[in-house]
Amino acid sequence: MKLRHIFITVVLSGCLLPIFVSAQDRAYPIEGDGIFSFLRRWNRTDTTYVREFIDLNSEKLNAQGGLELGTVYLIPPLHPGDVYPAPETNDQPTDPKIFGEKYKDFTLASDNLEDACFYIISGHGGPDPGAVTRIDGRELHEDEYNYDFSLRLARNLMMHGATVYVIIQDEYDGIRDERFLPNNNGETCLGDPIPKSQIDRLKQRVEKVNDLYARDKDKFRYVRALEVHIDSRNPKEQIDLFLYYADNPQSRMTSYTLRNEVLEQYRKHQPNRGFNGNVSHRDLYILRQLHPPAIMVEVGNFQNTLDRKRIMDPNNRQAIANWITHAFIEDFSHNIPISANTSSKSMSGVK
Numbered sequence: 001m002k003l004r005h006i007f008i009t010v011v012l013s014g015c016l017l018p019i020f021v022s023a024q025d026r027a028y029p030i031e032g033d034g035i036f037s038f039l040r041r042w043n044r045t046d047t048t049y050v051r052e053f054i055d056l057n058s059e060k061l062n063a064q065g066g067l068e069l070g071t072v073y074l075i076p077p078l079h080p081g082d083v084y085p086a087p088e089t090n091d092q093p094t095d096p097k098i099f100g101e102k103y104k105d106f107t108l109a110s111d112n113l114e115d116a117c118f119y120i121i122s123g124h125g126g127p128d129p130g131a132v133t134r135i136d137g138r139e140l141h142e143d144e145y146n147y148d149f150s151l152r153l154a155r156n157l158m159m160h161g162a163t164v165y166v167i168i169q170d171e172y173d174g175i176r177d178e179r180f181l182p183n184n185n186g187e188t189c190l191g192d193p194i195p196k197s198q199i200d201r202l203k204q205r206v207e208k209v210n211d212l213y214a215r216d217k218d219k220f221r222y223v224r225a226l227e228v229h230i231d232s233r234n235p236k237e238q239i240d241l242f243l244y245y246a247d248n249p250q251s252r253m254t255s256y257t258l259r260n261e262v263l264e265q266y267r268k269h270q271p272n273r274g275f276n277g278n279v280s281h282r283d284l285y286i287l288r289q290l291h292p293p294a295i296m297v298e299v300g301n302f303q304n305t306l307d308r309k310r311i312m313d314p315n316n317r318q319a320i321a322n323w324i325t326h327a328f329i330e331d332f333s334h335n336i337p338i339s340a341n342t343s344s345k346s347m348s349g350v351k
């Protein structure tokens, strides 16, 4: 009797609950959304969800059968066995699918970064393209290149066992082995649309990272946030790599380690050319407001012919990501947790 009772309860809740819940599951699309991408965000990946979606929302689709920004759509109930949010694979908060078809699969190269956690933030995104440059009659946007660097770096760090959050995400673009990266503005901040106003945009990513950090700071021995940019300066200036640190010793020490390691790689691989890398403190909103030790990297000057040539070369983007990964492994291996108030003084002689 008892068993039968449980059975009935399970069957009933299995049938009725999703229908009940579904009446409330609705959401707005983000810019560039099609039905597929909208559903994928809610982990409705099976194609049968598309038909259900159309049935539920037939009145709200536009003349082409697509989604309209500013219209709220009903999300079809989950099929048995499907869950939202999608379960994390490998305890990783980032689904490797984000790296694209060609790069989504990888095997662990080492466990060197096992107790490390990274927040990788691609500069700009959404309505903000960042720096713009032109070559061969085409317009290049900084945010697309920032994103490619960020994905390559995130994947590398994961391959060495780190826990990695990719804060700015674009579900359409994985790692792209192309010189010309087409522009789009479908990036989100961990799934949320990126606001237009600059201060709201920065605030959004800072708050997301700080919320995660509140949870992560006691779980990991080493946590770093890195925002990736490409600088836009006088076209004559070649800069290679600039690093900016926040006002705390961990951020500063990591910046120096990154610079030194990358400098060494340049010497090894391109011994005939100088390296114009620099490290400095900068009072930037992002660096000031982020709670984890934060670093900002500028990989070259978008307006300089030579820098741009390297930024556009996918092999070179991978090489820089590899060098920065190596540098993080180095930094992590030397990392001794220091308390904020003792270290500031002892470090003042550096630089």
Ligand SMILES: [Zn+2]
Binding pocket: 123, 124, 130, 131, 142, 229, 230, 231
């Ligand atoms: Zn930028």
